[in-house]
Amino acid sequence: MTARETATPPRRRDAAKTRQLLLDAALQRFTRDGYAATTVRDIADDAGVNVALISRYFKSKEGLFEACLTSSVDEIRRNAEDTPLGRTPEAIARQIARPRTEGLLNHLVLLLRSSGDEGADRIRLGLLRSYGERLAEATGSPPGDDRMLLRAQVVLAAATGIALLRTKSGLEPLASATEEDLVPPLRDLIDALLRDR
Amino acid sequence: MTARETATPPRRRDAAKTRQLLLDAALQRFTRDGYAATTVRDIADDAGVNVALISRYFKSKEGLFEACLTSSVDEIRRNAEDTPLGRTPEAIARQIARPRTEGLLNHLVLLLRSSGDEGADRIRLGLLRSYGERLAEATGSPPGDDRMLLRAQVVLAAATGIALLRTKSGLEPLASATEEDLVPPLRDLIDALLRDR
DNA sequence: ACAGTTAGTAAACAGATGCTGACAATAAAA
């Protein structure tokens, strides 16, 4: 058969779709390898489109990174509205223990990536702050309770640390622990930190 | 006054000292900015020596990074022999809560930095594994107890997450929490995860 | 069918980056 036949038929032109392809590829790369270690050509190749389109649709590499952050933040927020944070340590633990590729943890890892850009830092910080507050309030503690907020942020930090070590270090048994393995210790952790006191 | 006078007198030649200057500068940069975001010229400038000396003393940028890792690992190990991990949650918590610039936490952040190099990954993994085991044994659990090892690694992950968020995100009140602020929640965390069960 | 607009590509540029080889300055050895 000729190359003509094997080659994918000339992809239909669709700016929105192409933009999304770039965004998805970038999300994966930035999350896995970090900002500096990812090149725009890597992303474009993954998405199967031309490098120049990054500049067209996102202005610059940093613009693309910011778009990734806001996209990630939006999804977390949307997710949060649908399924408000469980009230019980068990429910929270289960949300954190989800498979690495999906859900919250992946987003948290991206949140830790830094481009050195100020706008990106603001976005990141904004989400971390609001998420910590949500976590603190989920315990039933009154808003403005700094002691509890600190504890909630420690939970947040623990979750990100777990996400990082699980995805990047290959440390066993943590790296390939299943959801069932992970929930009991996490439940204990959350219970100890956030129990009303 | 002339430039001649202001300039530091031609530093006495000393290969060992120069090597150490480079190593120290690299440790700081790699820890703070990560591998990819750090250039050899950054490091050389910080150390106040010529770029070419990196290649001479460490073979390559990756060689320098590996040297940083082993140096960091050695110091952690040495530190561990001097002051064996405290048996009580309180003692462990205190070790983690230390100021960000000194002690264990800084090293843990470096441990998370990746160069993509295989040798570096081995070094990193080796330390994480042994540290997790030490932590598990400190609880008095028998060696080979996988449940407890997982819990110890969760503590380790939590500590790294805290270190990262404290140094890199500026998330308040976590970022500027004092040792006293941090010890109580950490004690609870460690107690919940590692208490003999 | 045609003109105008939009989507996508290719090539190249300017600057950065890791690294090297030839050389100069200093210290050590003879």
Add this chain to the structure above:
DNA sequence: TTTTATTGTCAGCATCTGTTTACTAACTGT
């Protein structure tokens, strides 16, 4: 003092990286 080895500098290389510009191909409305 002369010779030799070590330490450090300089300039440049090849490659990579983000971005831009000029161009071609496809879609849209008329």
